[in-house]
Structure formats: C-alpha cells, structure tokens
Amino acid sequence: MAQKLTTDEKILNAFSKLLEENGYTETTTKKIAQAAGVNESTLFRHFKDKEQLVKELVQKYMSDIDTANAGFIASGDIVSDLMQVAEIYNQFVETHKALFLIGMRDSFQFPKLKEMIIQLPMKLKKILISRMTEMKRSGEINELVNVDITAANYITLILGHALIQNIYTGTGLDISQTDFVQKNVRNFAEYLK
Structure with a gap:
C-alpha cells in the first residue's frame, strides 16, 4: 500500500512541479493550492x-x-x-x-x-x-x-x-x-x- 502524503508534502510536490513548468513568478499560491488539492487558506496555514x-x-x-x-x-x-x-x-x-x-x-x-x-x-x-x-x-x-x-x-x-x-x-x-x-x-x- 502506498504511503499517504501529508499536506506539507502535497503542497511541496505541487510547488516543485509548477516551478519546473512555469518558473517562480508564474507559480502563484492559487495554482499551488489547486495542484495540491487544498484550499489556498490551507496552504497559508502550512507555509507563510x-x-x-x-x-x-x-x-x-x-x-x-x-x-x-x-x-x-x-x-x-x-x-x-x-x-x-x-x-x-x-x-x-x-x-x-x-x-x-x-x-x-x-x-x-x-x-x-x-x-x-x-x-x-x-x-x-x-x-x-x-x-x-x-x-x-x-x-x-x-x-x-x-x-x-x-x-x-x-x-x-x-x-x-x-x-x-x-x-x-x-x-x-x-x-x-x-x-x-x-x-x-x-x-x-x-x-x-
């Protein structure tokens, strides 16, 4: 059975993938949250x-x-x-x-x-x-x-x-x-x- 990712891991993985595809400027917190499958407010609770x-x-x-x-x-x-x-x-x-x-x-x-x-x-x-x-x-x-x-x-x-x-x-x-x-x-x- 695959190990379930934590919210932090989901957000970091989504962030990493978006950085590769779009660069830093184009990778918005909204896009990160969406790619991670979390709300933007959840992202901000985990990362400033x-x-x-x-x-x-x-x-x-x-x-x-x-x-x-x-x-x-x-x-x-x-x-x-x-x-x-x-x-x-x-x-x-x-x-x-x-x-x-x-x-x-x-x-x-x-x-x-x-x-x-x-x-x-x-x-x-x-x-x-x-x-x-x-x-x-x-x-x-x-x-x-x-x-x-x-x-x-x-x-x-x-x-x-x-x-x-x-x-x-x-x-x-x-x-x-x-x-x-x-x-x-x-x-x-x-x-x-």
Whole structure:
C-alpha cells in the first residue's frame, strides 16, 4: 500500500512541479493550492509564502545531498571516484530540477531566491573539498592540486552539463550523460593525477 502524503508534502510536490513548468513568478499560491488539492487558506496555514516554500525545498534537498554523500564509496581511483560523483550529482539535479531551473531563470530577479539556492552547490563544494583533500593525502590526487579551485571547477563542469541537459535539449550542446562522464569527467580526473 502506498504511503499517504501529508499536506506539507502535497503542497511541496505541487510547488516543485509548477516551478519546473512555469518558473517562480508564474507559480502563484492559487495554482499551488489547486495542484495540491487544498484550499489556498490551507496552504497559508502550512507555509507563510512562496519564499518559505523555497526554503523548505532547499532544506529537503540539502538533506538529500547528505544522503547522496553517505552513499558515495571511494574506490581509491580518482577517475572512478569523480565519475561516480558526476553520476550521483546528475541524478540529484534530475530529481530536484525545480530548484536548479529557478536558480537559472529567476535568481537574478529575486536576490533572496539566489541566496537560498546557492546553498546547494556550496554544500556540494564543501563535500568535494573534504573528499579531494582525503584523496590528496592518500596520493590519489597530485599534491600540487589546489582542492578549493578544483572543487569549484568540477562543480561548474557537472552543473553546467546538468543544466544544458535540461534547458538546451536537442540543440547539439546536450551531450549524453554517458559521453559526458566517459570523456569530460575522465579527462578532468586524469588531469588531477
């Protein structure tokens, strides 16, 4: 038997879906309530406003980053490890597409939105720095590599790919996940040895 969703979960799921389809501005509280199957007054009893809904999604996704990090098992080979990180992150972006898309579409217009969403790649950067520092200590990564810059570059590489996959599909810019990991991530990792 499927588990029944709470009112909060229904509202957050509806909000997430509408963000993907319409962006932040066009996703009204009326549309959210309707998609969640609740009254608008019920929505406001659970969440103060759309900003609070974004905060809740960010917190949920931050928790999912911790879960993904806990599922990462280092192999001792930088190429395999960074390929695994790219696969995990791509799946994470696909699962949580709404926040990444509004980060691209709407964060310039809404600075508070940008402040909330930037937490996601910053958390990933912190995790990568920690992982890469361990890899550097074990000799998996060259001792001359600056892990702070390398983590930022790696996030740019994998986040850029994920966003292009979702925004510019069918343009020739969208490289399959397999080709991306096998070629770009492999080359990036080889450079770090």
